[in-house]
Every structure is written in structure tokens, then in C-alpha cells.
Amino acid sequence: xxxxxxxEFLDRYLNGALTPTEREEFSxxxxxxxxxxHYLANYRATIRxxxxxxxxxxxxxxxxxxxxxxxxxxxxxxxETPEQSHEIE
Amino acid sequence: xxxxxxxVSDALELTGAGDPGRAxxxxxxxxxxxxxELIERxxxxxxxxxxxxxxxxxxxxxxxxxxxxxxPEDARDAVQEAFLAAYRHADGxxxxxRIGTWLHRIVVNAALMKLRSRGRRPExxxxxxxxxxxxxxxxxxxxxxxxxxxxxxxxxxxRHALVHACIARLPESYRTxxxxxxIEEQDPDETAALLGITVNAVNIRLHRARQAxxxxxxxHLRVGCAR
Numbered sequence: 001x002x003x004x005x006x007x008e009f010l011d012r013y014l015n016g017a018l019t020p021t022e023r024e025e026f027s028x029x030x031x032x033x034x035x036x037x038h039y040l041a042n043y044r045a046t047i048r049x050x051x052x053x054x055x056x057x058x059x060x061x062x063x064x065x066x067x068x069x070x071x072x073x074x075x076x077x078x079x080e081t082p083e084q085s086h087e088i089e
Numbered sequence: 090x091x092x093x094x095x096x097v098s099d100a101l102e103l104t105g106a107g108d109p110g111r112a113x114x115x116x117x118x119x120x121x122x123x124x125x126e127l128i129e130r131x132x133x134x135x136x137x138x139x140x141x142x143x144x145x146x147x148x149x150x151x152x153x154x155x156x157x158x159x160x161p162e163d164a165r166d167a168v169q170e171a172f173l174a175a176y177r178h179a180d181g182x183x184x185x186x187r188i189g190t191w192l193h194r195i196v197v198n199a200a201l202m203k204l205r206s207r208g209r210r211p212e213x214x215x216x217x218x219x220x221x222x223x224x225x226x227x228x229x230x231x232x233x234x235x236x237x238x239x240x241x242x243x244x245x246x247x248r249h250a251l252v253h254a255c256i257a258r259l260p261e262s263y264r265t266x267x268x269x270x271x272i273e274e275q276d277p278d279e280t281a282a283l284l285g286i287t288v289n290a291v292n293i294r295l296h297r298a299r300q301a302x303x304x305x306x307x308x309h310l311r312v313g314c315a316r
Contacts, residue, residue, distance in 0.1 A: 035228050
């Protein structure tokens with residue numbers, strides 16, 4: 001197995017989708033190739049860092065209810081069901 | 090099915106049909122009593138109950154739409170359309186998931202429809218961001234370790250901003266798959282259905298998007314990099 005093969009196999013390895021033979025070749029390459037060992041660690045960190053960066057919606061938007069949006073939505077709903085408009089007032 | 094043929098209301102039916110684990114979870118799912126009561130009131134036509142739902146979920150849904158659309162006006166429009174669609178179809182809500190999960194699915198679909206409605210723009214190739222190899226299959230640029238913790242590590246807020254900026258640099262078709270799979274946690278079947286592509290294409294795009302994101306993060310996180 002080359003580094004190119006290793007990286008092609010990477011997502012299937014992480015999904016547990018390799019055949020036993022492929023997995024054995026993958027593990028053997030990982031033992032002898034420091035670059036691919038680093039690459040695997042970087043790849044895993046990339047997935048984790050992306051998830052962490054978006055884990056807190058307050059970090060992307062100011063905390064609190066976007067009142068203008070709530071008003072727009074309730075007005076649109078009221079327009080959909082005029083007979084119930086008194087319930088939104 | 091192409092995205093252009095996919096209506097917001099179809100998202101109500103998108104329940105991860107290809108995932109047996111999720112299907113089993115749905116069969117045993119019990120909605121929390123407070124949510125069940127709220128949705129019952131909405132289904133009886135109580136618009137005040139719906140306003141409570143909108144208030145509780147608007148900020149998170151706006152964040153979801155903004156991630157996909159990267160434009161505050163478009164994100165706001167998508168969320169408004171999604172809430173309205175959910176209100177129209179509240180009768181069809183089968184209570185097999187939380188209200189937030191249901192709304193999330195509808196907002197994701199509304200945002201993707203808006204993305205598609207912008208029209209296709211020429212997209213930069215992802216190839217320059219993928220690893221390159223010598224003829225014998227070894228990497229041309231060897232990978233090194235990253236420093237993610239300890240005194241020298243970049244602080245949390247800066248790291249989050251860096252990840253956001255690097256994701257924004259990915260070509261759109263790859264960025265969208267990465268966001269749907271790794272951030273919004275849509276399963277491969279749902280992602281494929283939402284984008285109108287095959288599961289295999291989803292898996293290929295996701296793998297390439299992660300490799301490209303790794304390439305973009307690497308200069309900032311590798312051991313010994315200048316900050």
C-alpha cells in the first residue's frame with residue numbers, strides 16, 4: 001500500500017467499511033509510515049474541529065430571540081389563517 | 090430527484106429512511122410531554138402555540154441557514170419560508186422526532202432550495218487543496234503533527250474563527266456536503282436525497298472536503314508554525 005492508497009482508503013477506514021484484508025494492509029502501512037500516521041491524526045482533528053467550531057450557535061449569532069423574524073413569521077402565519085388572527089395578537 | 094424538484098414539504102417526509110438505526114429509534118421515540126402538548130395546540134390551530142415554537146427555535150434555525158447560505162438576508166428568508174411551511178404542514182407532523190429536529194430538516198431543505206435558486210456559478214476546482222503524490226505514491230508534502238492544546242496553541246475563539254474561514258474557502262458543492270454531514274449531522278441517505286446526488290457521490294465529496302479543509306488548516310496548526 002502507498003500513501004496515495006492509504007488516503008483513498010481513509011474515510012472507509014474511519015467508517016469501518018474496509019474488508020479484513022484491506023484493514024490489515026492499512027494497519028501495516030500506518031506502522032511504517034509516519035507521514036500517514038500524522039495525516040490520519042490531522043484528518044480526525046479536522047472533523048472534530050469543524051464540529052466544535054459550530055457547536056455553539058450563540059457564537060455565530062447574538063444570543064436571544066430575533067424579534068423581527070418572529071414578527072415576520074407570525075404575520076405570515078396570520079395571513080395564512082385569517083380566521084385565527086385574534087390568537088396571534 | 091434533483092433539488093429543483095424538491096419542495097420544502099418533502100422535507101417533512103425525509104426521516105432517514107435508509108438508516109435502520111434511526112428507523113428503530115423513531116419507532117420507540119416518545120415526544121416530551123411539553124412538546125406534545127404544544128404541537129397538539131398548533132394542530133388545533135392555536136397560532137400562539139406556534140409563536141412559542143418560533144421563539145424557541147428561531148435563533149438556532151437562523152444559524153443553520155446562515156451556515157449554508159452565508160448571506161444574512163437569504164438566511165432570514167429561508168428560515169421564514171421554512172417556518173411558514175412547517176405551520177402549513179403541522180397536521181402532518183407525526184411526532185416521531187423532537188420539534189427541533191423536524192424544523193431543522195425543513196430549514197436545511199429551504200436553505201438548499203435557496204442556494205440552488207441563486208443559479209450555478211463557476212466553481213473553483215478542489216484539486217489544488219488535495220494531497221499530491223510522487224510517482225511512487227508517497228506524499229509530495231509530508232504531513233506533520235498539529236498543536237491543538239497547550240500554551241502554544243491558538244485560543245478557542247481564534248480557532249473557531251479560523252475553521253469558519255477555512256470552510257468558507259471550500260468550493261460550494263464540497264462545503265455544502267461537509268456542512269450537512271459533519272455539522273448538521275444528516276446521514277448519507279438524507280444528504281443524497283437533499284442534494285439529488287448518489288450516496289457514493291456524497292461520500293466522495295465529503296472525503297475530498299475534509300482533505301481540503303485539512304490542507305487549509307495545516308499551515309495554522311502544524312507544530313512549529315508562526316502565529
